Amino acid sequence: MNTQTALPAHPYFAQALLEWYPRHRRDLPWRHTRDPYAIWLSEVILQQTRVKQGLPYYLDFVTTYPTVHDLAAAPEEEVLRHWQGLGYYSRARNMHHTAQQVVREYGGQFPNNYAELLKLRGVGQYTAAAIASFAFGEKVAVLDGNVFRVLSRVFGITADIAAPASRKEFQLLANQLIPAEAPDEFNQAVMEFGAIQCTPVNPDCLFCPLQRECYAFQHGMVNQLPVKTKAKASRTRYFHYLVLRHGDTVYMRRRGPKDIWHGLYDFALTETETPELSALEVLDTLEALGGQVATNRAEEPVQALRHVLSHQKVEARFHSIWLEAPLPASVITTSGLAPYTASQTEELPKPIMIANYINNRLNKN
DNA sequence: CTCCCGTAGG
DNA sequence: CCTACGGGAG
Structure with a gap:
């Protein structure tokens, strides 16, 4: 019976990178562990995120939630607050869900192979391959943006890396290149090579x-x-925030699903197709909310902030409004708005733009 | 301005 | 298959 496996194609590739890697690798905390929980944390944080930006978040998460049990036991909102500023907030919600799933359905032990890891929410092909190889030494090739770029250049592959159909070609090649002796080092090496060199x-x-x-x-x-086709141009959205205040509280509400910033908090919002929203319309909105402007307060200038996402631009105007009286309970129920003190507001997970507005504008008034 | 490109859901 | 979903570095 001939059980020999095919020799890797292009052996120089793995050889060169496995020699390059130990001499150039960055010293990163998740490279000192085989704990699948820590590796999973780092990989989810690093999805779509640079090491420099993700590193402080990783350190915060492993400190705050040293085990999957700690993360599973935390309130979702607290997890989102720790994630604040990192973007793609569904990652945090999925991560929290998966922590609870691992505790409940896997007895607190992460699955130890690619196929099973792939079933976890927020764990796709890349992340499953990364955890499987880094934590368990499974021979499964990772394919991320770095790998696409390196393979495309070295082997002259002209398939559009933005097209899902191109994946097959790259995956086939990567599977041939990965050596059985050091699949984890190879995966790390290719990605690090793409990131650094x-x-x-x-x-x-x-x-x-x-x-x-x-x-x-x-x-x-x-x-x-x-080769990579360009992303389509982003659209511009116009947000008009009513920053309703009464006493030392400000009214905020949790954003819902199917839009940006799901699960994060902002203010009463009217969105329009054009930049303008007349003062009259602002008052209409306020009236619809059951609020009445306090007459003993000077009107504050409208603040404007712009927030750029990869797929849309948000131009926001903040209308700070002092209320004559607290919003009625019925309005709180229907609108989702609720009053928060400054310290309570600080604890809420918020989009960066909202956090900036509160820190730079709201608290200065 | 360009670049980063993983996962989920439709 | 296609689109939505961030925030930062250069």
Whole structure:
């Protein structure tokens, strides 16, 4: 019976990167552990997020929630508050859900293989492969943006990396390249190489260990690869916030699903198609909420803030309004608005724009 | 301005 | 298959 496995294609590739990696790798805390919980935390945080931005969040999470049991036991809102500023907030909600699932259905032990990890919410093909290889040494090749870029350049692959159909081609190649002896080191090495040396702009080709074999370098195509179709232009949205205040409280509400910032808190909101919203309409909105302007307060200037997301621009105007009386209980029920003191407001998870407004504007008045 | 590109849901 | 979902660095 012949049980030998096929030799890796292009053995120079793994050899070069496995030699490059120990000499260039950054010293990062999740590279000192095999604890699947810590590795899972780091991978979810690093989805769509740079190491420099994610690192302080990782340190905060492993300190605040040292085990999956601690995370599972925390209120979702507290988890979201720790996530504040990191973006893609569904990651935090999914992470919290998965922590509870691991505790309830897996006895607090993370699944130990790719197929089972893939069933966890918020764990897709990349993250499942990362955890499986880093925590359990499973030979499964990760495919992230760095890997796409490196493979595209070295092997001259012109398939559009933005097209889901291209994945097959890259996955097939990566599966052939990954060595059985060190699948985890190989995965780390390719991604780190893409992050540090084979960067999107101004890659360090001069001192590249793959220069001789690299298709893009040899053909002067480094700046043309990888091929990636442009994202479509983002739309602009106009938010008009009514910052309702009474005494030392401000009214806020939790944002719902199917829009940006699900689960985070902001103020009473009217959205319009055009930038303008007349003072009259603002008062109409206020009246609909059952509120009445206090007459003994000077009108405050409208603050404007702009917030850019990858897929939409938000132009927000903040109308600070002092109420004559607290909002009636019925309005609180229907609108979801509730009064919060400054210290309570601080504890709520909020979009960065709202947190900035509160810190820079609201608390100065 | 451009670049980052993983997961879920439709 | 397609689109929605952040925030920051350069």
